[in-house]
Amino acid sequence: MPRLLIAEDDPMLTDALVSQFQGAGFEVEHAPNGPVADYLLTRQPFDVAILDLGLPYVDGMDVLRQARRQGSRVPVLILTARDRVDDRVNGLNAGADDYLVKPFDFPELLARVNALLRRGQATAQESTEPSPGLVLDRPNRRALLNGEVLDLTQREWCLLELLTSRRDNVVTKEEITAAWAGGEGASDGSGSVEVYIHRLRKKLGQSGLNIRTLRGLGYLLEAERSVERAETASR
Structure with a gap:
């Protein structure tokens, strides 16, 4: 919807x-x-x-x-x-x-x-296929990784949708909890933002995307090649 x-x-x-x-x-x-x-x-x-x-x-x-x-x-x-x-x-x-x-x-x-x-x-859809591998089917609130439907809870879907819509921009914990409060994913279990970030990282697997934690700021969804460049530049 x-x-x-x-x-x-x-x-x-x-x-x-x-x-x-x-x-x-x-x-x-x-x-x-x-x-x-x-x-x-x-x-x-x-x-x-x-x-x-x-x-x-x-x-x-x-x-x-x-x-x-x-x-x-x-x-x-x-x-x-x-x-x-x-x-x-x-x-x-x-x-x-x-x-x-x-x-x-x-x-x-x-x-x-x-x-x-x-x-x-x-x-x-174009902006969330950097590998290309991950596709968001927004009308049906689901994500496909290499053609396979990801098993996502409502909160995980809401988190993924928010991160992809703000890709390459920092998303704060406050924005994530506000999105949960305004959507259908506010009651599908308990756990902190960190817990859901960890779960989503594992489920994204070989999507070519990485969720980077920026301490004190929030989270950043970016292509893995961007992560490699950032790590190389910091050495």
């Missing part, structure tokens, strides 16, 4: 969108203002996001710029009443993948979101 973030401050529109997208098979998270949208977009894994520009406290354009500065690759569709050409250009230049002006028809919005979702899945 694809995860969708809707950042919108209009309660009536939000209720309608949440209901319609849930009916279309999406898991929906709502951000009613800019700071919440910024937190969710940069700290939790989503497959696609709908972002209003006129959000309270922090403008949606600033939320988008901040997310891109922090390395977020989530496909973002701007949904706004701002209909000037300059607004469209600024939104796309800030990192938006699509731009739709209110009022709109839901079937068109759904079609655009699905198009972004397909594009995002293709990009994510």
Whole structure:
């Protein structure tokens, strides 16, 4: 089930969108203002996001710029009443993948979101096949290593999805626990982040990927060849 973030401050529109997208098979998270949208977009894994520009406290354009500065690759569709050409250009230049002006028809919005979702899945799949060996099947929440389905718990899947979406960027323990709290993997057993990192390392096996521990910072998923270069440079 694809995860969708809707950042919108209009309660009536939000209720309608949440209901319609849930009916279309999406898991929906709502951000009613800019700071919440910024937190969710940069700290939790989503497959696609709908972002209003006129959000309270922090403008949606600033939320988008901040997310891109922090390395977020989530496909973002701007949904706004701002209909000037300059607004469209600024939104796309800030990192938006699509731009739709209110009022709109839901079937068109759904079609655009699905198009972004397909594009995002293709990009994510490419970025997680460095060996090539590992493929993430996000719609079915599973991973395949050399064609074989990995036996992953919900927490391990959530951890792998987060690390691959932020590949070559540090992911903190706080971000991992926040992702667990916001997903379906919060109750599949007990154990610290370190325990799940250790389990996931073993299951990745010959994938060509390594999860590096950066003490005091967090964890970094990278190709094994990057690890070899780093070790050689440190000698």
